[in-house]
Amino acid sequence: MNILLCCAAGMSTSLLVQKMEQAAREKGLEVKIWAVSADDVKSHIDQAEVLLLGPQVRYKLAEMKKVGEERGIPVDVIRTVDYGSLNGKNVLEFALRLKQ
Amino acid sequence: MKRVDFIYQKLLDSGPDTKLSASELAELLGLSRANVSSDLNRLWKEGRIEKEEGRPTLFYVKQAKDSLYLAQTALDRLAKKNKSLITRIEQAKAAVLYPPRGMHCLILGETGVGKSWFAGMIHEFAVDIGRLDKGAPFIVFNCADYANNPQLLISQLFGVKKGAYTGAEMDRKGLVEKADGGILFLDEVHRLPAEGQEIFFTFMDKGTFRRVGETEVERTAQVQIVMATTENPESSLLKTFMRRIPMVIKLPSLLERGMEERLGLVMEIFREEAFRLGREIQISASVLQAFLCYHCPNNIGQLKTDIQLTCASAYAEYISLKKHVLHISIQDVPHHVKQGLLMAKDYRQELDELIGTEHKCFVVQPSEESIWFGGEQEDAANSVYEKIEQKIYELQNQGVSEEELEFDIENYFTTFIKGVHQRINKGDMARIIDPIIIHLVEDIVRYAEAKLEKILSQKVIFGLALHIQTSKERLSQGKQIVHPHINSVRLKYKKEFAVALECVRMIEEALLMDLPIGEAGYLTMFFVLDDESMQEERETVGVLVITHGSGGATAMVDVTNRLLVTQYARAIDLPLEEDSMLVLEQAIKTARDIGSASGLLLLVDMGSLLGFGEMIEKELGIPVKVVPMVSTPHVIEATRKAMLGHSLEDVYRDVVSISMLHREELPKEPPAKLSPALTIVAACLSGEGSALFLKQLLESRLRYDEKLLEFVPLQLLDKAQAKSRLKKIKEERTVLCVVSNYMLDRGLRCYSMDDVMNGEALSDIQQLIDLEEAYVKMKQSLKEHLKMVKGQDILDDVRTCVTRMEERLGNTLTFDTRIGAYLHICCLVDRLKAGEHSIAYTDKAVFLAGNRTLHNLIRHELQPLADKYDVTFSEDDVCFVMNFFIHNKTLV
Incomplete structure (x- = not known):
């Protein structure tokens, strides 16, 4: 399972990546999770199965959804509370649910 | 060209101020006199021509306004x-x-x-x-x-x-x-x-x-x-x-316009309504008083809305009951306006001078400039309160239609009344409170209002209903109500206690259960607290600013009052050419208005003003303290503290100490917080009735983490005690907000019980919780994950920094963006500290060229962070931060 995260500069999301990877390990899941800035999404999306946006780039949702739809990849915004509290477990589950 | 225009043209052509009669014009134009006459009258009604009464009536066009000085504009x-x-x-x-x-x-x-x-x-x-x-x-x-x-x-x-x-x-x-x-x-x-x-x-x-x-x-x-x-x-x-x-x-606020102008405005608006409805409106004297005195924070706009709403309500009644006159009585007035009658006693003299005491009602014609006084002398027995009773009785007899009417009007006017007109209607109450109790409370309120000769505010009425509901539940479970100070209450508030006893009897009859005597104590407090919360405001320390030069004091006080959303602080300017003795008289007059037994704080700049304090103290016999230096922060601090009810000594000490502390931030260790770190306080009289009920309601309706947040009920019976208790809670934890019908602490966000009950405040509170919880958890996560800086410190600093940006930009970040911004900046500082390179911002040059002002401001506000953590923000870094403010709100 490949999960791509996107925020303004790909900076704060990288913290979340660590937490999500930790959550995945606890669950015994094999995942690849990485974060990029909004501008770089296009060059990474082909390797992804799910694309999640940080709440502060919610304004890009429509644009990203379009990109995702063309490739059959689900796209959504991470819940602000989960994002703010860096709740890797919740975000991972969210991604898994989207993929189903 | 239509005939009427043709006639107008002719009159115009014959020269300004040439007077012609209808038959003369008819002859000139070869038209029938009857037609010309009716057209002329129409033109006159439209105000395009003038008429001179006589036989025959003469018409003329007034001199056109083309000179600078002629026209009265x-x-x-x-x-x-x-x-x-x-x-x-x-x-x-x-x-x-x-x-x-x-x-x-x-x-x-x-x-x-x-x-x-x-x-x-x-x-x-x-x-x-x-x-x-x-x-x-x-x-x-x-x-x-x-x-x-x-x-x-x-x-x-x-x-x-x-x-x-x-x-x-x-x-x-x-x-x-x-x-x-x-x-x-x-x-x-x-x-x-x-x-x-x-x-x-x-x-x-x-x-x-x-x-x-x-x-x-x-x-x-x-x-x-x-x-x-x-x-x-x-x-x-x-x-x-x-x-x-x-x-x-x-432009002055409605309050600053004074009573006389307010009367003019009120009458003008009623006249417009009369014109719109095409009939005369009779306004009872008490309605007029209410409109002149009620608290109207949104000024003329709100005044207009409230009057329109009132007229609509009266009009609906007029139509549905087929009355002969459109009469507006106090019953038609929205509840918050009605409360103006409570304030009217403070303006008695002014009101008497303006509208007299002998008139029972006032008549507004659709067009007339003047106001007619109608009705005979008001006899003493026919008091405001009896009229209200009579009115309620009338409405009751109409049965269900009353509620329907109210509903329709409210619906129809929601666009006018949004944000202004807040009242809980029976529908809302009925959802949470037993209809029998609602009826009962209505009876009690009617009885108490008549006996005590005052109008109870909506919050009291609602609190009362809630109180009786919970009392009933507790009693049916066999729990006792004990009022700790019942004897002192009985002695202190004899009249209210007597009324309360009668109300207890009414409750017993309606609910078919025996109540303990303690219940009367609680009810008494409901009747009394309403007054006390008003009086208490007057017993705070007054704040008066006097400075040399024109406008200085006024400007500082203006800023203060705006920031604190109040009219609390007052100002007097002393222009250099003015005699300071004249100003002293003015100061004494103002001091008399705002000073109280608690005293007066005087902030002045220099010279003879320093001696004013002593003179005012002698003249009025109230304690006065003089702060011999003044700046806007001084005034704000003084006003804030005074409004919170601090003593004169306290306010004085704090204000004076500002100047010493200036820029010298003392690094003080915050006291260790108890766990859970967050709390919401719900307060009611007993601390066991409505407060517990509210606590349960909030617990069931809100999403939150029990490890982080706890609801604390608070007993309000002794206000001083409640305040100190709340103060202690504040020291131990972060108080998100208070739910109470009485203002306990102006520094805290406070929601009234009705707002919580009807759900209006819930989403606000949920947001508060979400933000604080996310914040607390973010702190914990950052602590674990940031390598170079301390997670708990940096988050606080970033928060301060972002708040300052928001203030300076006048742009409040949405919840989403704010969380994103906090996290982003924390990580950014950590990365820079670790010596990692910045991430490039695409099209940086174009972006910067278009947003130069924003860029300067953000860079400036980031500087304290850069200094403290000893890092340097690149242009790319600043661009990303700017982005949060540009895309804020476009996300929703």
Whole structure:
């Protein structure tokens, strides 16, 4: 399972990546999770199965959804509370649910 | 040409002030006299021609207004009726007449004082005196409409060149061009985004501009700019404006207009309504008193809405009951207006002088200028309260239609009344409270209001209903109600206690259960607390600022009052040429108004003013302290503390210590917080009734983490005790908000019980919780994950930094963006500290060129962080932070 995260500069999301990877390990899941800035999404999306946006780039949702739809990849915004509290477990589950 | 215009033309052609009769005109035109006569009357009604009564009646066209001095303009008429506006009107005239093309001006004033209307008056005046052509444009633009899209805003204002961007398919004029030769009115100018300001300043300074996409041509337009804002003119954004705007006109709030003008306004609005309804309106004296005295924070706009609502309610009754006259009685008035009657006693003398004591009602005609006094003398027995009783009785007899009527009117007027008219209606109550109890409380309130000769406020009524409901539940479970101070209550409030005893009997009858005597103690407190919360406000320390020079004191007090949303602090200016003894008299007068047994704090700048304190103290016999230095932070601190009810000594000490502490931030260790760290306090009289009920309600309706947040009930019976208890809670934990019907701590956010019950406040509270919880958890996560800096410290610093940016930009980040911004900046500092390189921002140069002001501001505000953590932010880093503010709100 490949999960791509996107925020303004790909900076704060990288913290979340660590937490999500930790959550995945606890669950015994094999995942690849990485974060990029909004501008770089296009060059990474082909390797992804799910694309999640940080709440502060919610304004890009429509644009990203379009990109995702063309490739059959689900796209959504991470819940602000989960994002703010860096709740890797919740975000991972969210991604898994989207993929189903 | 229609016949009527033809006749008008003839009259016009025969020269101004030439008087002709209908038959003369008929002969001249070869028309029938009857037709001409009816047309002439129509023209006269439309105000296009004048009439001279006699036999025969003569008609003529008045001298056209083409001279500067001849006409009595609309502004002059306005000044006549509204003395408080005279200086403002003179300012407006000066701004228009200033050669060669008038002066830009800024109109300040609270919401609803009539800023847009005043701008319209300025335009009308300029046309009236011939400074502007008859068809001169008056263009209105509300900056808030485009505040989130600076590019669109600029193209709206200045126009677009074809091909400037995709979609610009042809050249388009902007509003500035459209306003050429006239006036451009910019409302809510504080929302003009930073990007728009610079271009706009160039236009203001030089009168030149370019359409978006144009480089070669420089265009000019002759436009007088009138701006308006509700903001505090000291805010950083407006300061840059103020430098360029020579004329600032501050419109007074309704409160500042005084009683006499308010009467004029109220009558004028009623007259408009009478005109709209096409019939005379009778207004009872108590209604008039209520409208003159009630708290009306949104000024004339709200006054208008409330009067319209009242008229609509009375009109519905008039129609449905087929009454002969449209009479407005106190029952038709919205509840919050009714509370004006409670305040009326403070203005008794003024009211008596203005509207007299002998009139029972006032009659407004659809057209007449004058007001008629109707009815015979009001006899003592026929008091306000009996009228209310009678009215309620009437309504009750109508049965269900009452509620239906109310519902319809409210629905119909929601657009007018949004945000202003807040009352809980029976429907809301019924959802949570047993209908039997609602009925019972209505009976109790009616009885108590009549006996105590006062009107109980809505919050008391609601609190009472909730209290009885929970009492009933507790008693049926066999729990006892014990009122700890019942004896002292009985002695202190004899009258209220007697009423409460009777109410206990009513409750026993209605609920078929025996109540303990303690219940009467609680009810007494409900009747008493309502008054006390008002009186208590008056027992705080007064704050008076006096400084030399014109306007200094007023400006500081203005800022303070605006920031704290109050009228608490007062100011007196001492112009250099004025005799200080005159000012002393004025100061004593003001001190008498605002000083209380608790004392008065005087903030002055120098010289003879230092001695004022002693003189006022002697004259009034109240303690006075003088702070011999004054600046806006002093005034704010003094006012804030005084409003919180601190003693004179305390306020004085704190204010004086500001100057010493200035810029010297003491590193103090915050006391260890208890766990859970967050709390919401719910307060009620017993601390066990409604508060517990509220606690349960909140627990079931809100999402939260039990490890982080706890609801704490608080007993309110002894207010001083409740306050100190709350203070202690505040020291131990972060209090998110208080739910209570009584204001306990002005520093905390407080929601009333009814707002929580009807769900209005729930989403607000949920947001508070979400934000704080996310914040606490974010702190924990950051602590684990950041390598170079301490997670708990950096988050606090970043939060302060972002808050300052928000304040300076006047742009409050949404919850989403804020969380993102906090996290982003924390990680950014950590990365820089670790020596990692910055991430490049795409199209940085273009982005920066378009947002220079924002860039400067953000860079400036980031500096404290850079200093503290010893890092350097690159331009790319700053760009990413700017982005949060640009895309804020466009996300939703």
